[in-house]
Amino acid sequence: MPRMKTILLAALLLVACNEPSNTGLLGYVEADYIYAAPVSAGRIIEVVVKRGDSVAAGAKLFTLDATDETAKRDQAAAALEQAKAKLADLQTGDRPEELAVIQAQLDAAKASMTLSVPRVERRRTMVKTNIVGVEQVDEAEAALLADRGHIAEYTARLAAAKLPARADQIAAAEHAVNEAKSALAAAQWALDQRQVTAAAAGRIEDVYFRPGEEANAGAAVLQLLPPSNLKLRLYVPEPELGRYKIGQRLAIACDGCAAGQTATISFIATAAEFTPPVIYSRESRAKLVHLIEARPDDTALPWHPGQPIEANPVP
Missing domain, CATH: 2.40.30.170 (Efflux pump adaptor protein, beta barrel domain)
Structure with a gap:
């Protein structure tokens, strides 16, 4: 038991x-964790946070060297200004100096015609009394016709010079301006990415790179915990x-x-x-x-x- x-x-x-x-x-x-990384490789020139820091959303975390991106942005901005100037030139017609040249040629043709008209009348009268021959009358009439032709030519050229370019040329220039705007936006975006900001508010848990080091594209530079x-x-x-x-x-x-x-x-x-x-x-x-x-x-x-x-x- x-x-x-x-x-x-x-x-x-x-x-x-x-x-x-x-x-x-x-x-x-x-x-x-959120791992903050650059979209393109580069040398880190500044890290503004340290381990344990609390950051707000959008706060700057680190910056990469942006010399190349700045130059490309400036180049794209200059190309845009050039495209805009070309479009404006096509929309306004010839320059005032070019219009002045055509106007002077027109004035000269009109002045010549003021002499040709009485010359023809005089020679028509003089041929009746055999003072001049028929050939001289024909020469005077030919000169009058030439002056009238010059006046018509220069009048048409002046009117055409004041017109803008053809519609297809203007459309091509407008497309060039839009393309330059897109190129500038892309260059500005690439420049903005050289400064990495916090995707959300949180605490910095770790920092993997220091200023002066090279970071590859997509390589985490620091660790953030919202x-x-x-x-x-x-x-x-x-x-x-x-x-x-x-x-x-x-x-x-x-x-x-x-x-x-x-x-x-x-x-x-x-x-x-x-x-x-x-x-x-x-x-x-x-x-x-x-x-x-x-x-x-x-x-x-x-x-x-x-x-x-x-x-x-x-x-």
Whole structure:
């Protein structure tokens, strides 16, 4: 009989040791970092933030050398001005100096005609008395016709010179102006990218480059953590999965944390997995669990990625 009591006591102790403790869901804080990187390679000339700084959205983070981009922007601006000048020239016709030359030629032709008309009349009278021959009359009449032709020519040239260029030439010049505007916008964008700003408000978690170093395109220069990118990774045993749903609030506890912290479940994995080794719990070890992600309700609290946490459903 004493031996039976000993066996029963040992069995009860074994069951008590294997019974999972009511510690809630175990997990840790994780973060989705933003990595600030240049769109093109270059030498870093300035880093205005340091590790641990809090920055606002749009704040300057670092600057790359922009000598080449500045020259290309200035070149594109000059090309635009040239295209605009050519378009304006086509729309306004010839220059005043060119119009003055044609006007002077027209005036000279009119002055010549004022002499040709009486000369013809005189020679027609003189041929009747045989003072001049018929050939001289013909010469005077030919000169009069030439003056009239010159007047007609210069009048037409003056009118044409005052007209703008043909419609197709003006259209081509307008396209050239639009193309130059696009080239200037692209050059200005490339210049603006030499100064990298914060995509969101947050804290600088790490800085990988220093002034004077070369950064490749797409290479992260620093690491930024917006508070909204914090999340809690929790693991629920498969038998208890039905207790949790998206939108449910959880009470969060951690070492050194203030009481009353909560989070809202934002994701529940459909596939099961084994408990990750970072969850140090004898009861959870080697069990099949489902991942749950929750977003802290108060992102202003000092959450730290990698920090172990415990969660329980809010009653």
